[in-house]
Amino acid sequence: xxxxxxxxxxxxxxxxxxxxxxxxxxxxxxxxxxxxxxxxxxxxxxxxxxxxxxxxxxxxxxxxxxxxxxxxxxxxxxxxxxxxxxxxxxxxxxxxxxxxxxxxxxxxxxxxxxxxxxxxxxxxxxxxxxxxxxxxxxxxxxxxxxxxxxxxxxxxxxxxxxxxxxxxxxxxxxxxxxxxxxxxxxxxxxxxxxxxxxxxxxxxxxxxxxxxxxxxxxxxxxxxxxxxxxxxxxxxxxxxxxxxxxxxxxxxxxxxxxxxxxxxxxxxxxxxxxxxxxxxxxxxxxxxxxxxxxxxxxxxxxxxxxxxxxxxxxxxxxxxxxxxxxxxxxxxxxxxxxxxxxxxxxxxxxxxxxxxxxxxxxxxxxxxxxxxxxxxxxxxxxxxxxxxxxxxxxxxxxxxxxxxxxxxxxxxxxxxxxxxxxxxxxxxxxxxxxxxxxxxxxxxxxxxxxxxxxxxxxxxxxxxxxxxxx
Amino acid sequence: xxxxxxxxxxxxxxxxxxxxxxxxxxxxxxxxxxxxxxxxxxxxxxxxxxxxxxxxxxxxxxxxxxxxxxxxxxxxxxxxxxxxxxxxxxxxxxxxxxxxxxxxxxxxxxxxxxxxxxxxxxxxxxxxxxxxxxxxxxxxxxxxxxxxxxxxxxxxxxxxxxxxxxxxxxxxxxxxxxxxxxxxxxxxxxxxxxxxxxxxxxxxxxxxxxxxxxxxxxxxxxxxxxxxxxxxxxxxxxxxxxxxxxxxxxxxxxxxxxxxxxxxxxxxxxxxxxxxxxxxxxxxxxxxxxxxxxxxxxxxxxxxxxxxxxxxxxxxxxxxxxxxxxxxxxxxxxxxxxxxxxxxxxxxxxxxxxxxxxxxxxxxxxxxxxxxxxxxxxxxxxxxxxxxxxxxxxxxxxxxxxxxxxxxxxxxxxxxxxxxxxxxxxxxxxxxxxxxxxxxxxxxxxxxxxxxxxxxxxxxxxxxxxxxxx
Numbered sequence: 001x002x003x004x005x006x007x008x009x010x011x012x013x014x015x016x017x018x019x020x021x022x023x024x025x026x027x028x029x030x031x032x033x034x035x036x037x038x039x040x041x042x043x044x045x046x047x048x049x050x051x052x053x054x055x056x057x058x059x060x061x062x063x064x065x066x067x068x069x070x071x072x073x074x075x076x077x078x079x080x081x082x083x084x085x086x087x088x089x090x091x092x093x094x095x096x097x098x099x100x101x102x103x104x105x106x107x108x109x110x111x112x113x114x115x116x117x118x119x120x121x122x123x124x125x126x127x128x129x130x131x132x133x134x135x136x137x138x139x140x141x142x143x144x145x146x147x148x149x150x151x152x153x154x155x156x157x158x159x160x161x162x163x164x165x166x167x168x169x170x171x172x173x174x175x176x177x178x179x180x181x182x183x184x185x186x187x188x189x190x191x192x193x194x195x196x197x198x199x200x201x202x203x204x205x206x207x208x209x210x211x212x213x214x215x216x217x218x219x220x221x222x223x224x225x226x227x228x229x230x231x232x233x234x235x236x237x238x239x240x241x242x243x244x245x246x247x248x249x250x251x252x253x254x255x256x257x258x259x260x261x262x263x264x265x266x267x268x269x270x271x272x273x274x275x276x277x278x279x280x281x282x283x284x285x286x287x288x289x290x291x292x293x294x295x296x297x298x299x300x301x302x303x304x305x306x307x308x309x310x311x312x313x314x315x316x317x318x319x320x321x322x323x324x325x326x327x328x329x330x331x332x333x334x335x336x337x338x339x340x341x342x343x344x345x346x347x348x349x350x351x352x353x354x355x356x357x358x359x360x361x362x363x364x365x366x367x368x369x370x371x372x373x374x375x376x377x378x379x380x381x382x383x384x385x386x387x388x389x390x391x392x393x394x395x396x397x398x399x400x401x402x403x404x405x406x407x408x409x410x411x412x413x414x415x416x417x418x419x420x421x422x423x424x425x426x427x428x429x430x431x432x433x434x435x436x437x438x439x440x441x442x443x444x445x446x447x448x449x450x451x452x453x454x455x456x457x458x459x460x461x462x463x464x465x466x467x468x469x470x
Numbered sequence: 471x472x473x474x475x476x477x478x479x480x481x482x483x484x485x486x487x488x489x490x491x492x493x494x495x496x497x498x499x500x501x502x503x504x505x506x507x508x509x510x511x512x513x514x515x516x517x518x519x520x521x522x523x524x525x526x527x528x529x530x531x532x533x534x535x536x537x538x539x540x541x542x543x544x545x546x547x548x549x550x551x552x553x554x555x556x557x558x559x560x561x562x563x564x565x566x567x568x569x570x571x572x573x574x575x576x577x578x579x580x581x582x583x584x585x586x587x588x589x590x591x592x593x594x595x596x597x598x599x600x601x602x603x604x605x606x607x608x609x610x611x612x613x614x615x616x617x618x619x620x621x622x623x624x625x626x627x628x629x630x631x632x633x634x635x636x637x638x639x640x641x642x643x644x645x646x647x648x649x650x651x652x653x654x655x656x657x658x659x660x661x662x663x664x665x666x667x668x669x670x671x672x673x674x675x676x677x678x679x680x681x682x683x684x685x686x687x688x689x690x691x692x693x694x695x696x697x698x699x700x701x702x703x704x705x706x707x708x709x710x711x712x713x714x715x716x717x718x719x720x721x722x723x724x725x726x727x728x729x730x731x732x733x734x735x736x737x738x739x740x741x742x743x744x745x746x747x748x749x750x751x752x753x754x755x756x757x758x759x760x761x762x763x764x765x766x767x768x769x770x771x772x773x774x775x776x777x778x779x780x781x782x783x784x785x786x787x788x789x790x791x792x793x794x795x796x797x798x799x800x801x802x803x804x805x806x807x808x809x810x811x812x813x814x815x816x817x818x819x820x821x822x823x824x825x826x827x828x829x830x831x832x833x834x835x836x837x838x839x840x841x842x843x844x845x846x847x848x849x850x851x852x853x854x855x856x857x858x859x860x861x862x863x864x865x866x867x868x869x870x871x872x873x874x875x876x877x878x879x880x881x882x883x884x885x886x887x888x889x890x891x892x893x894x895x896x897x898x899x900x901x902x903x904x905x906x907x908x909x910x911x912x913x914x915x916x917x918x919x920x921x922x923x924x925x926x927x928x929x930x931x932x933x934x935x936x937x938x939x940x
Contacts, residue, residue, distance in 0.1 A: 117828050187914075194824040194856075194858075195826075195858075196640050196824055196893075198628060198893075199894060199904070208672065209671065253586070296762075355664055356584065356663045358584065386666050387587075421662045421664070423662055426664065426668065429668045430669060442660075442673075443658065448658060452671060454925065456921060
């Protein structure tokens with residue numbers, strides 16, 4: 001179990017860390033902080049994992065700063081833990097061996113918008129909302145939306161996705177290239193700005209999702225998209241999760257280029273009603289969004305409505321008006337808080353898996369039964385177009401038996417997804433929390449990942465203890 | 471220059487090769503062939519590069535066969551060169567150190583079609599046409615079309631793409647997972663069948679495009695798509711390449727989900743007219759295709775037509791009728807032969823680069839001027855939605871001065887693309903032909919690629935001399 005694994009790992013700080021901190025203090029002056037609050041804040045995340053603070057936090061402002069931190073840490077065998085805004089969910093910013101948390105949030109410049117090429121270049125501390133605010137007058141937008149206003153460097157590092165992925169893909173698909181400082185201090189740019197390339201190994205995709213264990217991203221070249229002429233959003237209730245999922249399968253098969261298709265289970269809908277004093281049908285429901293021309297979104301919605309009806313769904317309540325659409329998506333976006341309100345005083349711990357969509361209804365059904373059998377409360381919401389869903393467990397963090405039960409549940413959920421030919425993590429990454437599930441999912445593939453880690457970071461200074469056990 | 475580089479490389483066969491051949495003969499009997507014709511046929515490709523034959527060709531039928539070949543070659547320090555159908559363009563199947571060509575064309579089974587999940591599992595020797603023939607009654611198709619009826623294993627290994635990439639992406643985007651035999655003989659499956667995952671390093675994307683230098687693909691899990699309800703194809707002439715490219719930029723920015731948008735320059739159009747006795751306007755032209763519902767393709771074509779007109783383009787001559795569409799695309803697909811007919815007795819040598827689309831007109835313009843200044847004939851066609859274009863040089867292979875001029879031109883073309891923040895190879899791969907350009911494009915990134923190569927294939931038996939110099 002992940003929690004026990006982590007607690008059992010010996011926290012043996014590297015010997016060179018205090019020398020590194022001294023050198024960094026010379027180099028960075030007030031931009032290195034060792035106060036406990038700041039250190040804890042850089043390890044504390046929205047997880048059930050224990051907080052493991054770094055020895056110091058350095059606030060980088062430039063690529064050269066990052067390079068200096070890496071040089072000093074490399075010389076002193078000291079771990080470096082890159083930090084964006086700390087919204088990751090699997091302990092990615094914890095410091096099990098101590099070391100330096102490298103806060104990149106001040107590297108927040110949008111460096112270039114190439115409107116004709118539909119791309120941009122940003123520093124890693126730019127958040128997705130900041131980028132979209134910057135783009136406001138260009139007619140362009142960056143679609144990836146993992147929920148939190150995460151930093152784009154962090155989103156790339158964890159291969160984040162979210163509600164729009166069914167149409168626009170994940171960070172994997174939307175990062176054209178990154179610039180990164182590697183463990184030996186060298187700066188590489190993984191690709192140029194062409195939309196496609198077959199020039200050697202795909203180092204861009206290797207760094208995307210590597211969780212800071214191979215290099216530290218200092219620039220990202222990202223794809224942008226034209227804001228659709230028309231957007232139509234709607235919600236549609238179903239008799240069962242299976243009926244909703246069948247509608248999803250048919251929607252995708254029919255080639256409707258749905259931009260978002262989100263499932264909220266009955267418990268989530270009840271939570272939303274209670275939280276926002278709404279009157280939505282307390283049934284499993286699909287929240288959908290269509291992008292295109294006015295005629296195209298109308299046609300997409302009509303076809304979707306027909307498919308929903310064939311599967312026993314209710315009428316699609318839909319609108320193209322921005323205020324109506326915002327109201328609708330606010331229900332979805334507030335689900336975290338609505339879930340928390342189901343059980344005041346609890347913590348909400350989100351976990352995610354992803355399975356082939358043909359197995360999604362089975363996986364959700366078995367998971368709901370598992371929750372019930374174990375007395376756990378866990379509303380389910382899903383990016384169902386991709387076969388990806390989240391369980392938000394509502395836990396009393398003081399009750400160790402409940403935490404044990406939750407951890408056992410999460411392990412069964414991961415195993416269930418893998419048994420169905422899916423993955424233990426669709427979009428949250430591995431971090432510390434899911435290291436124990438990787439071998440069951442990927443077998444010897446993990447050894448080759450380790451070989452790459454060792455080849456590119458022989459001293460093991462880059463975010464050690466993430467993806468792989470210490 | 472690539473040709474001289476290759477000729478200058480010492481061909482020092484590995485000492486263990488004859489022992490490997492003997493062991494393979496015991497294991498494979500008639501399925502190992504050492505006759506010169508077969509060996510040459512497995513190295514001979516559509517390139518200007520010298521043929522470097524392997525010592526033997528093994529015809530694999532199963533994954534276990536591949537594993538046995540790797541075990542024997544590893545034990546005898548003998549190179550393995552995977553072979554699909556031999557349609558690669560940069561010397562990927564040459565054997566500069568001799569060794570074993572591993573012919574995978576008999577591993578041609580479609581193992582699974584998962585219609586609900588829009589994916590399939592195939593062996594590497596299945597060609598894209600064979601897969602689409604197999605899919606005929608399912609309503610599904612596999613879109614990637616590099617021109618040749620290539621094997622899917624080869625397409626993955628070279629990160630191929632082609633005319634549909636502007637909408638459907640490249641092999642990078644359409645391979646969900648691969649199974650591969652690695653250099654140490656272990657079999658890995660890089661991911662499960664979920665549409666997305668953030669479970670560790672993206673080993674799928676690392677193997678896609680690795681040109682057989684890291685492992686040998688034995689199974690591919692590929693995305694499929696519903697055949698669109700309506701398809702509309704058309705052709706539209708423009709006063710200049712720049713006007714055509716501006717139309718492309720606006721088409722993509724407007725969010726028209728164009729499925730194909732191909733540029734043929736004036737010389738290509740003239741060649742097509744002469745070859746097929748057609749009466750097309752001998753001007754730079756865009757061949758386009760739209761996929762969707764009948765209403766949607768009509769709307770897309772109308773919007774495109776307006777954009778084309780604003781840029782001085784002629785009327786879009788378009789049709790949704792299959793026979794008309796086939797006639798149109800035959801012009802594009804026959805361009806290789808139409809080009810060859812421009813200069814009877816010559817060889818047609820295709821090279822490709824890819825630049826940000828904002829630089830595409832500049833890049834094509836400078837390239838046309840370069841061709842003219844150097845007395846070279848090279849019609850240009852391009853997957854212009856991606857900023858990717860090909861020059862098909864028509865060369866007298868007996869004239870060494872002409873070959874030298876062509877090589878110098880290709881080097882300048884690669885440098886020009888890189889100067890414009892593009893890549894020396896959009897979709898052909900590196901092979902032997904473009905190794906010399908990688909450092910200028912990617913700098914130290916190449917060192918980290920080499921480190922990965924060394925970590926995963928320490929003996930250097932996997933397709934040596936490709937991507938990296940020997």
